[in-house]
Amino acid sequence: MTRVVVVGAGMSGARLAEELRRTEPDPETMAVTVLGDEPEAPYNRIMLSHVVAGGMGDPGATRLKPSGWWERNHIGMRTAASVQGVDRVAREVELADGERVPYDHLVLATGSEATIPPIEGVRGPDGSLAAGVFPLRDASDCRGLTAHLEEHPGRVALVGGGFIGLEVACALARSGRDVVVVHPRAWPMDSHLDADGGRVLIRALDELGVRMVTGARAARWDGAALGLDDGTEIECRTVVLSAGTRPRTRLAAASGLEVGRGIVVDDTLRTSDPDISAIGDCAEHRGCVTGLVGPAWDQAGVVSARLAGATPAARYTGGVAVTRLKAFGVDVVSLGELADDIHATGVEVTAVCEPSRGRYARVDVVDSRVTGAVLVGHPEPVGFLTQLYEHALPVPDDVLSVVLGRAGAATTDTPSTMPAAAVVCRCNGVSKADLVHAWSEGHRDVAAMASRTRAGTGCGGCSAAVDGICGWLRDCA
Secondary structure, eight states: OEEEEEEOOSHHHHHHHHHHHHHOOOTTTEEEEEEOSSSSOOBOGGGHHHHHTTSSSSGGGGBSSOTTHHHHTTEEEESSOOEEEEETTTTEEEETTSOEEEOSEEEEOOOEEEOOOOOBTSBOTTSSBOTTEEOOSSHHHHHHHHHHHHHOOSOEEEEOOSHHHHHHHHHHHHTTOOEEEEESSSSTTTTTOOHHHHHHHHHHHHHTTEEEEESOOEEEEOSSEEEETTSOEEEOSEEEEOSOEEEOOHHHHHTTOOBSSSEEEOTTOBOSSTTEEEOGGGEEETTBOOOOHHHHHHHHHHHHHHHSSSSTTOOOOOOOOEEEEEETTEEEEEEEOOOSOTTOTTOEEEEEEEGGGTEEEEEEEETTEEEEEEEESOOTTHHHHHHHHHTTOOOOSOHHHHHTTOTTHHHHSSTTTSOTTOEEETTTTEEHHHHHHHHHTTOOSHHHHHHHHOTTSSSSTTHHHHHHHHHHHHHHO
């Protein structure tokens, strides 16, 4: 029997366990144990902002699997199991209580942790975060922030205007909070948007009740106001830190594994020890740490195929850079990388900007292939553009028609004309054909489709599309 132990019960570790058991259903052939340091069973971290905003009750509502699922599928899901060390010679994992768990192959899925910026007063005397200051990385953060907001219903300041920060900001604004986001760059999501896209986004956020303060850093916190380095004071009783994350690599480093920005892995996702792999936010592959759920789940699939023997030569060659912010009232999509200079030789740049409508679109094309794109409040071309980018397909001669959402409209606008191979859920790689097949098996609504195909269990951005396909199939029945 092969013993696979997974350290980390986050979204990547849980997906790996699920994939291993799907590929090898016999627990006598392969034993799968997951060690999670949180007291909760695996849940969807992406949805925590909705919990804070009051739309989903408790973090337990975001559980990845219903009660009893792990046991029924013979997966040893151990919660509150903090790992203190790895004995690579004996091939054992040591827990905080002294228990030693043997393994034949160990997978590190330790995830990432919030970066705490150097703000005066943000930590208490014991080094813990001061009262009123919260990250939002796990269920404990979520419960603490939710309880604090109930006692202090006033303004909320968020430090950091990246994808996660803006998602939280929009969710809080929708729940009626006065929200201010402090970002040190000239525009939010600066690593994904160009200047024009950033300015349009600022305007769109303002209309949603999210005020952006750009070009300034949070410098001081005294429990009643957040002071910025330009002298501005933001009166508030709550500060949410969303200034980025860093891979959790301490366990790997203490075990003598090679560590860079993350735990260094090769294309098989093995670390410097061939008996140990790493996936998800903690893994550094070809110099890149993605921090996105899609690539993490792809990595889980590769490791599962290799360990369970389905595809022993499985390799991970990198994920497709598609990132999406889908919050109430604002939709932002980033594909690939934009050219720094729109006049650079060999790059064809097409852009449409409608600031008053909160819409912006830019597509960069090199050698008739999409190399980068940004869409703010401009959802029409998302499906077609993503297909062109992901599959490196040639772009139609009239690039403007693509930007305006006219090219490909006949094949992507409605469920009835959408190609069977069109990907509906990008987090899980679920196509229209997969959904149609699930419908034929009796899965007739969004929840049932999610259970059968996993569509909508990642960022949740495809739920409306899945519901539309269900409606179309229902009408055709």
